[in-house]
Amino acid sequence: MSLTRKQYDEHPDGGLEQAMSAVAAALADPSRVSMLCALMDGRAWTATELSVVADIAPSTASGHLTKLLGSGLIRCLSQGRHRYYSLANREIAGLIENLMGVSMRAQPARASSTPLRLRHARTCYDHLAGEVAVGVYAFMVEAQWLTTDGNTLTPEGREQLLGLGVKLNPRPRRKACCPCLDWSERRYHLGGDAGAALLALFLEKRWLSQAPGYRELTVTERGRTALQQLFRIDFTYC
Template identity: 65%
Template sequence: MTPLKTVYDSEPDNSLEKSMSLVASAIADTSRVSILCALMDGRAWTATELSVVADIAASTTSGHLTRLLSSGLVICLTQGRHRYYSLAGHHIAGLLENLMGVSMHPLISPQSRTPVSLRYARTCYDHLAGELAVKIYDFMQQEKWIEADGTALTPVGKTHFE
């Protein structure tokens, strides 16, 4: 088997943020995710096999595999006329497992167990809290009684409180 080399830009970009976003964008397609999940079994698959798993056309699979190759997520081994694709390493499988774990958490915000009367008006240590306090704060900002960052009274605010 002869490994097919992954093509990278001639000038490496040392930006971690850019590198992370390139990997994330390579994964951000359901067909590519299907391909990557199929490859997690450790075997090398042909493009035809992967097109069946991802339920996409062979020509579409080729484009997705090119994207995954260029991002370093998969490698391609050539054996005669055939090409076999597999994950680029155990670290990619670990990345996918972590992503699966994060994806399984519900996106529903936790529900407050605070009684309705306390959610409306209450104090918290040394300050007002609840919906009423938010309304007072919004009113004071609207009337320009407090600074934009909310940390101090404006001269107009001081006048109103005096």
């Protein structure tokens, strides 16, 4: 049963619509978007660092951060005299990643303009994204480590990941694993608790390296060998 305009007006709720509008308004500024994209590396940043990323004055950055805080997109952490800003939660990271994908699709069809260093391997908040991540996900589905929908680790997959040293949480507070649409590759990479644990292992084993403050990841020589052997990643294109 659908509501008529009159019935809708007689039951004005509007809370959800207003909240959605507030989030959209917070995203409707290139400087604020630059800050949010920087926070996608999973770290907490100072206002000064974010002002440099957005190429704006610290005083201007303060106003933008207030707007992002008010919309619930970020949170502020105080430590001594310092204040640090980070994304509010993983759901916000997913929102930004999805928005990147929608924005890319809205552009006229053409060769990808994504910087190669980001397209190859990068963080998607707390898990791996980019060409390498898409390759790992495709292998896991083909090897039946994942169900075809990507939402569940198979018994074989769980055993294989544990054998590699991946520290899977037996009682994750979020999805154990899930497919995450990669905005540059337009295919899926692994998200959820398993995706985060897999990235943590790659960094721990130094198969990947990351410069503080940047989303891009570098595949080390050790990593190229391991990822070729374990996940059949083809590095001949780079």
